[in-house]
Amino acid sequence: MINFSETFIYSDQPTTCPECGVRSEIIVDLSHTKDQTQVHKCPNEKCKFEFVMQYDSDFDNGLLL
Ligand SMILES: [Zn+2]
Numbered sequence: 001m002i003n004f005s006e007t008f009i010y011s012d013q014p015t016t017c018p019e020c021g022v023r024s025e026i027i028v029d030l031s032h033t034k035d036q037t038q039v040h041k042c043p044n045e046k047c048k049f050e051f052v053m054q055y056d057s058d059f060d061n062g063l064l065l
Contacts, residue, residue: 026038038052
């Protein structure tokens with residue numbers, strides 16, 4: 001199951017699993033849509049945590065300006 005109740009903001013850094021820190025794999029990439037969302041899965045056999053990354057333009061603007 002994918003936990004949509006907790007959404008993470010992605011940046012230009014490689015995305016890592018919030019549970020175990022292993023670099024996650026993108027299983028659904030909607031970053032080119034208006035939703036700007038990616039679903040990631042942890043490749044760690046003992047973890048397999050799935051989570052949603054959302055691109056936050058306000059957050060990004062705050063960093064750039
Ligand atoms: Zn993990």
